[in-house]
């Protein structure tokens with residue numbers, strides 16, 4: 829299996845407004861994908877782009893604010909009231925081969941492979957099997973992010 833690009837760092841936040849203000853005013857972010865709802869998951873999501881030499885296609889910060897009805901972040905935000913780093917997302921060329929690889933490695937896969945916030949197929953791996961890091965694997969997008 830070949831490790832691909834670090835596509836994004838998932839960051840949980842109790843307040844999308846405060847996080848976007850922070851990334852713009854403190855961190856100097858200039859390129860943001862404005863918040864949008866993932867209604868099927870009761871999540872509000874935005875992306876903060878980071879620059880590379882060739883433009884704004886560096887690793888993104890995926891800001892995630894749970895909305896009423898979400899339960900996936902309840903424990904995390906109870907333990908981390910300010911939010912913070914939640915998961916890392918790596919790209920791999922073939923999501924099905926990747927799933928088989930990690931299953932063969934005895935890593936627990938959390939839920940079905942399904943479209944993530946970018947619309948490309950993803951799955952998650954249990955942090956306890958991944959050196960303490962909740963890990964998202966995403967199929968390498970055909971173009972761009």
Ligand SMILES: CC[C@H](C(=O)O)C(=O)SCCNC(=O)CCNC(=O)[C@H](O)C(C)(C)COP(=O)(O)OP(=O)(O)OC[C@H]1O[C@@H](n2cnc3c(N)ncnc32)[C@H](O)[C@@H]1OP(=O)(O)O
Pocket residue numbers: 838866869871873890892900901902903904913914915938943944945950952954955956960961962964
């Ligand atoms: C924006 C869309 C985005 C996308 O598509 O990219 C998403 O959909 S992300 C939305 C959230 N979805 C997921 O996170 C799916 C995978 N996550 C899970 O299945 C759970 O969150 C799980 C199993 C990782 C944790 O379960 P739970 O939330 O119920 O918390 P527990 O306190 O029971 O945790 C058990 C154990 O794991 C440690 N833990 C929990 N979360 C994390 C984390 N983010 N990073 C590292 N470790 C984590 C927690 O500390 C517990 O360890 P223990 O030693 O027992 O205290």
Ligand SMILES: [Co+2]
Pocket residue numbers: 836838890915917944945964
């Ligand atoms: Co993610």
